[in-house]
Amino acid sequence: MSEQQLASRASRTEPVLEVDELRTVFQTGKETIHAVDGVSFDVHPGETVGLVGESGSGKSVTARSILGLVESPGQIESGAIRFRGQNLVETGWDQHRGDIAIVFQDPLNSINPVYTIGNQIREALRIHQGLTGSRARSRAIELLEAVGIPDAPRRVTEYPHQFSGGMQQRAIIALALACDPDLLVCDEPTTALDVTIQAQILDLLEELQETEDLAILFITHDMGVIEETADRVNVIYAGEIVERADTGELFQQPAHPYTRALLKSIPGRTSDGDTLPTIEGEVPTPSGPAQSCRFASRCPAAAAACTETAPAHAAVAATDRSATDHTAACLIHQSGYPEVTAESSSTDESRSQAELAAPDRVDASAEQADPFLSVQNLQTYYESDSWLDSAPPVQAVDGVSFEIREGEILGLVGESGCGKTTLGRTLAGLEAATGGAALAGGRDVTKLTGSALREWQREVGVVFQDPEESLNDRMTVGEIIQEPLEAHQQGTRADRRERVFDLLEAGWTP
Template identity: 50%
Template sequence: MSESNVVLNVQQLHTSFKTNSGYVQSVKDVSFQVQKGETLAIVGESGSGKSVTALSIMGLIEKPGVIEKGKIELEQVDLTKINDKEYRKLRGNDIAMIFQEPLTSLNPLFTIGNQIAEAIKLHQGLDTKQAKVNVIELLKRVGIPRAEKVYYSYPHTLSGGMRQRVMIAMALSCKPKLLIADEPTTALDVTIQAQILELMKKLKDENNTAIILITHDLGVVAEMADSVAVMYAGQIVEFADVFTIFADPKHPYTQGLLNSTPKFYEKNEVLQSIKGTVPTSNSMPIGCRFNPRCPYVTQKCLNENPSLKKLDSGRQVRCWLVEEEGETLV
């Protein structure tokens, strides 16, 4: 991976939240890089730490949350070292986020045009008239019909798919270097979902934008991602390119996720499921965090939590069984 092409470099990120019983870690020792024009998918069940990782990158972790340690570099600028004012200059300009539920992310008291224009005027220094022209052009680019009318509309008057397109237009208004999309197609029907994904791919290709895609949908991952980080209980348990993940998953959790996905070519298929649930941040098991749900658990798994190992194939896996298979570790 060329260092000159790396947009985002996250190293050993630890994010915790203060509770009555002390600090509990929601994200522990997370590391990855994203290059220009690359789409990284972060997958895992609810409670795995995906959204907290994204909010940590955006600088939106509020008290009682805190980034305990780690490094988040956006083109070699360590975001953990800058103040709130400097972060606000970057947020929306160099780094943007599409939130999971657009209706709650848009302000119901302001028109669509007003909300998108605010970022354009703030970061690009345009006046109201120039910003309006840019907003209408953005709305047209994301496939919104009657853009001039939608400019004066309020969020509640639009459909879910239209609001999601507005969120994408807002996120891309300043042509960010990094776009984080947190479940961008949740609750949308399959037709609108396909349109949204196609729109994101088109805009990524046009602007060479790096994308972090957070999703539960492995079909979306197969369609969109170049590489995949599988998260479980606040840690990355497997990292590889998308073809390797789907063709040869190594971690039992990754295998479980793929096995629980319906396969259109198998008739009368009985879907598999992963037993149990993701542990909460204040009740992590001793040893490997996946051991209560793992079908291959050993005594070593019960006593020690494995580190993330880099195999000679280039992939990274956090599992004692992979080490015991005899793979050459770097």
């Protein structure tokens, strides 16, 4: 945002949204979880404010609090959420349901699969705008066109599964705009999308903001996305805002060690061949009011005072005269401790540059060895499932060849719809190959059946993109992990139970 735009924003007397000392808690047995603990920020018309932090930091609970969607055992304990000056915590949300809209992370979980896209948009138009019949249909088509969906008069009659991932997210944005909102809350709206589609969605949001004068609260874990989209940033950790600043100022002069660590973790900020730094440990569960710095246990520069005192926000000297309101809650920064360098936020300061180099590559002898898997001109085609449809088959995978050796990591990259997932499913025996071969141990795994296929599938592990879609919410985590062990008749019941614990520990589950 330019200096003139910043000045214009500052001159506006009333923000669309003001969150003031918001506290949202969850009562779980004897413990009270302070998921949102004293969060404050505001959003002005035409402005994008970022809320960024790791999973479990309180971002989504903040969003759900703003929309009045917190359900038992959660509740807003104290604080204010003012929309156009009205405190929704006191008055309720009913009067402003159409004024605040949300775009969730996963489009498939946000829309009803048994209704057409048009029906769902028309329903929102009926409820919030009073439009019905042909007027509602025309407006639904206009909204689809506004979000860049081609051939909108036809697509308005289609179902969610007939849209690609990017088009589904565009449809969700159209559904949100049907309310004609003043505030759009975007909760990880691009996380499930590939980088090309992500860029298109971010461009779309920017265009809509300019044309509709929308106020946008953009919630994400991705600092790279925040840098592209937000005018101001609030960094949240364990339910607390630990730093806030204009975006350019925050990226130029981060004050809090957590912010620095997040910035250091952005791909492309390290030298080629260096390991991408990470932050050791996990976000703690805030089970009571803060008595100390909640980041202290993970901070490479923490002092004794950090474990004894909860830091308050203090001003950070700005490098840019146009920057405003840069504050950080950090005793290290406030007390003049030696500056925390970005490098010190890596996993282990003591490691040398040699140790930080990329993982060891496959050695020369391994490169000479026979490949573990040799894919040769693999094809996977999909025929139409209707005898009335004479369209040619979809060539999802068409003549793909590659080799991979033991101990080697092979990357497969491409846009949504290019065939990556179909290729993986074919190699795992989850889809039938149309032609070609995939050789492993002298056998073509695309031709396996019965017990031979079952044995191959035991050797192939698949990690899918969306954990929520991959895990059965009717089963415990232990039951889910134990299920493949039972399916492949691995060990006794006691052995399988012990294996579950070993796997959870190996996956860093506390």
